[in-house]
Structures are given as structure tokens and as C-alpha cells.
Amino acid sequence: MLVTLLATDSVWLLLRLLPLNLLPEQSAFVQHCLGIMALGVTGLLGGFSLWNGLRPVPVKPLAVTLSRLPPALDGLRIVQITDLHIGPFLGGNWLRRVVDKVNALKPDLIVITGDLVDGSVDEQRRHVAPIADLRALYGTYFITGNHEYYSDVEEWCDHVASLGVRVLRNERVSNRDWLGG
Numbered sequence: 001m002l003v004t005l006l007a008t009d010s011v012w013l014l015l016r017l018l019p020l021n022l023l024p025e026q027s028a029f030v031q032h033c034l035g036i037m038a039l040g041v042t043g044l045l046g047g048f049s050l051w052n053g054l055r056p057v058p059v060k061p062l063a064v065t066l067s068r069l070p071p072a073l074d075g076l077r078i079v080q081i082t083d084l085h086i087g088p089f090l091g092g093n094w095l096r097r098v099v100d101k102v103n104a105l106k107p108d109l110i111v112i113t114g115d116l117v118d119g120s121v122d123e124q125r126r127h128v129a130p131i132a133d134l135r136a137l138y139g140t141y142f143i144t145g146n147h148e149y150y151s152d153v154e155e156w157c158d159h160v161a162s163l164g165v166r167v168l169r170n171e172r173v174s175n176r177d178w179l180g181g
Contacts, residue, residue, distance in 0.1 A: 001042045008034040045170065057098050059105070073175055079136070085147065087118030092127040099130040110136040112165065114145020119151060121159045132163040140165045141173065143147040 001096045012034055015022075022030065079102050086095055102110060112131075116120045117124050142165045157167045166173070 001038075004038045004045075005042045050089075053085075054094075057101065059101065070175065076109065077105065077107045078109045078111065079105055080111050080113055082113040083115045083145070085115055085118045086111075086124055086127050087139040090127075092130060095127060096130045099133050103133070103135050108137045110134050110140040112140065112142040112160075114143055115147040116142070116145070116160070117156060118147055119150065121150075121155045125159065127157070128163070131160065131165060134165070142167050144169070 012031060015030060081098065081102065084090065084095065084098065086092075116131075117128060131140075142157075142160050144153055144157065144167075157169065161167045
């Protein structure tokens with residue numbers, strides 16, 4: 001909205017600086033048209049953003065080649081899940097579809113990289129429950145994002161851990177931890 005208003009206000013300022021000699025009615029009409037355009041563009045962009053946020057989660061396969069990768073890790077399948085923002089707009093049914101999609105990929109390792117939730121544990125407990133059904137050979141790991149801090153990060157870390165997900169806080173996990181050696 002801010003960008004749209006800046007654009008329409010810039011046009012309005014330009015029109016005011018040009019020697020067009022608009023009548024007051026014409027000036028008001030142009031100003032109203034610019035306002036309606038700003039509102040319309042903002043509505044369209046907002047609608048597109050909402051549609052984009054609620055659509056099925058895309059899967060983006062990516063092959064990473066590392067010259068010094070230990071042979072035991074060759075072909076390791078990692079699924080990263082990020083910025084789910086389970087909350088007022090995205091609930092448990094939507095997350096269930098994400099979990100099913102992730103499990104269908106048969107990952108070796110799953111990482112949830114922050115902003116899992118928008119809300120408190122009490123509000124979102126039932127909506128994040130499908131996280132417990134994530135399956136990966138070497139486990140599922142979670143790190144916090146800024147949104148967990150908006151709603152009692154300690155409580156969220158405890159709850160996510162209770163779902164069988166290892167929460168990493170100022171620590172790392174080596175492949176030796178899950179490959180044994």
C-alpha cells in the first residue's frame with residue numbers, strides 16, 4: 001500500500017507542478033481517480049499475496065554437489081520446511097497436507113527452519129499436531145525464527161520437542177551423531 005500511495009502521490013505532485021490549469025472539479029476528479037487506483041492496486045496485490053500464501057506448498061528439488069562430502073552422505077535427502085506461519089490463516093488441515101507431501105519425499109533428514117507458528121501454544125497446539133507425524137531416517141530438527149519469540153519461545157520449544165522434533169538452540173548436530181562415528 002505504501003509503494004502504491006507513493007506512486008500515485010508522485011503522479012499527483014507532478015500534475016500539480018505542471019502548468020495544466022486544472023479547474024477545481026477536474027483536480028478533485030484526478031485526485032479521486034488516483035485514490036481509487038491506489039486502492040485497487042493494493043487490493044489486487046493483497047489478494048494475490050493471500051492466494052499465494054494459502055496455495056499448496058511448492059516442492060523445489062535441488063541437487064547439491066560437494067567435493068568433500070563423506071561417502072556415507074552421498075545421496076542424502078534433506079527436506080527443509082520454513083516459514084509455515086501456522087496460525088489464523090493456516091491451520092492443522094493445511095499443515096497435514098504439508099506433512100504428507102514431505103513424508104512422500106522419503107527424506108533422510110528434515111529441518112524446520114523457523115517461523116513455524118503465529119500464535120501461542122494454547123491457540124495453535126492442535127494445528128501444529130501434524131508435525132509429530134514427520135518421518136525421516138535421521139530425524140527432524142527445528143530452529144526458532146523470530147515469530148516463535150512473539151509467543152513465548154520457551155513454551156514453543158518445549159512443545160515442538162514434545163512432538164518428537166529435536167530443537168536446536170545454540171548448538172549443531174554432526175552427521176556423526178546420526179551415522180554413529
